[in-house]
Amino acid sequence: MELIVATHNLGKLEEMRRGLRDADPTVRLRPVTDFLSSLPDAPAENGSTYLENALIKAAFYADLLGRPVIADDGGLELTAFPNLLGLHTSRFFKGESDRAKNQEILSLFENTAASRKAHLHACLVYYRSSEDFLTAEGTLTGEIVPEKGEMGYGFDRIFWLPTEKKTLAQLPQSQRDGYSPRVQALLALIEQLRGEEHV
Template identity: 40%
Template sequence: MTKWLIASNNSFKTADLQACLALAGIEAVGYTTQYPAVTFPAEGTASYAVNAQVKAEFLANLLHQPVIADDSGLELAALQNELGVTTQRDLASSSLSTNAAVLARLDDLPTDQRGAQMVTWLAAARPNHATIISSGTVTGQIVMTPRGQQSGGFDKIFQPTGQAGTLAEMPASKRLPLTHRGQAALVLQQKLLMENDR
């Protein structure tokens, strides 16, 4: 079985993606567990898929190892010209925490105007192989105040459609298959299996 390296310098994202990949039967570890940290190419502003692919191929070519990278974002129905592909960069400019910055942007909008989705694109790159791309999306709404201790990040303010609580209020066994990364990991697993069957 191929053991993948995760191309990220963000420890939270690495742990979350590692858990989602494990759910899909893909073994992966953060690349910094085996190699010194590197500076990745600057991300673009137009495409999750391109950002993930550039990052994965950069590290795979540098280390000559199989690498999975992701690019993710939060998209808000009320703020269609903000966040998305540039989510982390947009929120990093605020003096508030990321969740507080999102809640401040929505201020006192009612529930029916707090629609949101979290999006992930994954890229799996290996030397001498074509890069494989997958994606996942979870739709829902931003709650009024953070809730839950089962996970962090946007999970504390994101309530998926049809669910009674935020992602951070759910145990991992329920949460991970619902998340954008969990869905993208399952699609990636199917694509890797199809390639191996050729």
Template identity: 35%
Template sequence: MKILLATKNKNKIAEIRAIYQGIANLELLTVDEKPFSDVAEDGQTFRENALKKAKAICKETELAALAEDSGLEVEALGGQPGIYSARFAGEPTDDRKNNEKLLQRLKREPNRKARFHCSAVLALPDGREFLAEGTLEGRIASEPKGKSGFGYDPVFIPNGFSKTMAELGQETKDRISHRRRALERLRESLQTLCAGTNG
């Protein structure tokens, strides 16, 4: 079964490939193999954005499309940056500037609670849709640390750890991330769909 990954973010593509490796009869395609148009992420929730993206790209390409929308929700900021996580510091998106703005906003804030949230949607050409959500609870560090990962990984410390996601490394991140949790919840549906196809 061919599934088009509805993202142009190479870091997300690598993470999704790592999570779904080993599923029989599954071929993950990227924008390089099957180009698609940008979809405006103007929903009010991660779920709305993921659903809109998956459905639009499925319709445009006539292929099953897997989309996800994710971001960071900080308790002391009322859930911000939320759906605006990638462009928190403005356009064009810049991870370093986003992290700087976040730390500046939390400078004297004792409440550092935060969570990563991911909504993943698989849209099929026959109209069926599969949705899964995943979260990772944690807190915001006082300064960026670590070299691996992307986005807010250098400032996010998951519960149960004393290091940021960027310090923990890709292997640990792939095991505990909000994206993995959402995508793992889609895994059974994917395996069933792939078992019923020959490519």
């Protein structure tokens, strides 16, 4: 099975590929850049939910390629600041490094006893047409802490897992990928596709 992923983020793509190696090594993921000589301007993700944004992106690239496409949307949700990030996570930060983004989040908690509880959320869509698509979601709950660890990317250094007593960035790669909401959603999506093969 070959699936096209609407991303040019190599970190995201490699995370998804690693998540599949043990679970379903027969699935091959390819980025849209493999099929386009130049990357067009991405569509405005102005939906009111993660699902709507993933659908906007998936429909855009599926129509462009004339083939089914997987797209995702997701974000970091802070319990203490429910309207700050979430759906707007990728647009909240403008061209900053991962470390700068993390420091900006940590600054929100300076001189406050606000809850540090946080959620990483991912929504994936496998899009064939506006009447024919599959969806899956994944969520990981943790806490925001000062940076620890050197692995991973994004918010991994500040996302603490109480059950592990470590941040995502302190976990071995295979273990970290297992916690990934994006990988969880991808595996659920592929399970749906496999189910269709046997209908």
